[in-house]
Amino acid sequence: MIRTQTQSLAAALMLAGALLTTAPAHAFTLEEFTFEDPARTQEFRDLTGELRCLVCQNESLAGSQAGVAQDLRKEIYRMMQEGRSRQEVIDFLVERYGDFVLYEPPLRPSTLILWFGPFLFVGFGAYLLARTLQRKKAEPEQDLSEAERARLQQLLAQTGDQHD
Amino acid sequence: MNTSAKRALIPLGIFLALAALLFYGLQLDPRKIPSPLVDKPAPEFSLPDLKDPNQTLTRDILIGQVSLVNVWASWCPSCRQEHAELMRIAREHGVRVIGFNWKDTRPEALAMLQRYGDPYTVSLYDPDNQAGIDWGIYGAPETFIVDAEGIIRHKRVGPIDAQVWAEEIRPIVARYQGGKP
Numbered sequence: 220m221i222r223t224q225t226q227s228l229a230a231a232l233m234l235a236g237a238l239l240t241t242a243p244a245h246a247f248t249l250e251e252f253t254f255e256d257p258a259r260t261q262e263f264r265d266l267t268g269e270l271r272c273l274v275c276q277n278e279s280l281a282g283s284q285a286g287v288a289q290d291l292r293k294e295i296y297r298m299m300q301e302g303r304s305r306q307e308v309i310d311f312l313v314e315r316y317g318d319f320v321l322y323e324p325p326l327r328p329s330t331l332i333l334w335f336g337p338f339l340f341v342g343f344g345a346y347l348l349a350r351t352l353q354r355k356k357a358e359p360e361q362d363l364s365e366a367e368r369a370r371l372q373q374l375l376a377q378t379g380d381q382h383d
Numbered sequence: 384m385n386t387s388a389k390r391a392l393i394p395l396g397i398f399l400a401l402a403a404l405l406f407y408g409l410q411l412d413p414r415k416i417p418s419p420l421v422d423k424p425a426p427e428f429s430l431p432d433l434k435d436p437n438q439t440l441t442r443d444i445l446i447g448q449v450s451l452v453n454v455w456a457s458w459c460p461s462c463r464q465e466h467a468e469l470m471r472i473a474r475e476h477g478v479r480v481i482g483f484n485w486k487d488t489r490p491e492a493l494a495m496l497q498r499y500g501d502p503y504t505v506s507l508y509d510p511d512n513q514a515g516i517d518w519g520i521y522g523a524p525e526t527f528i529v530d531a532e533g534i535i536r537h538k539r540v541g542p543i544d545a546q547v548w549a550e551e552i553r554p555i556v557a558r559y560q561g562g563k564p
Contacts (some may be wrong), residue, residue: 290511290512290516314419319416319417342544
């Protein structure tokens, strides 16, 4: 019993160790890319942070360890060293990999629904809500019939009695 | 049907429409990224031949007949999986299959061809992803269908098996080979 507990503790420690040693790897990936101008270095970091890695998909190019992401970081670095602008780098990547490399899709006819769909939904919901409320208000209050009126009086009289 | 019953059907209709939309979304594979290169000329390249390092291959090799350009590497298990199918296609269907050996090493790539056979008329050798970036390659295997004029007509991401060949690749190849569907 003690033995198995020790074993599982050891396993847990090893797992924790493995997680700890792999985690900081991200921090080092951009170290090798520096420019003489610190602003340019920052621009490189921002840009790779905004572009999506195609293999892992939910990581940016800056954070990904995938081989393709490393290649693209090198390529972007090379282009920026040549003095190409941020937009030129983005255009280069979109031309080859499509809009998918951008986290934010560009505004064009095929993406209109993506950009404005949610607002349409909310607008439609607000319209329905307003209409329902309006209709509720407009509904005429129905008069009670003679029998109902008599019953109501009776009930009111009863509760009145109890409080006396 | 009276109006209130009709009105009750509206939420049901909206629910069914949403369900259909979400179900459709589930069928889509997020790993399959449409290539912006389809219907554009294949990118220029200048790469060594995998087997003969002294030989330089350029885009010119794509001109003249329809080709499958198959991105592969010895480290890629799915490439090994589709290898037999590529051998069959090259043998039985007379389609030219051009290899695009990607991010691999020459000895290991050659060892794989030696071991499993070589379906490729010729294999480009791109160990550093030099031309791969221009082709928008982001994994292996990927297969491009390039027509006789050197224009990319289709891109398949993932391995080709008998079903993919019959349903997806062959009709497109046939269309550009003879003008018949």
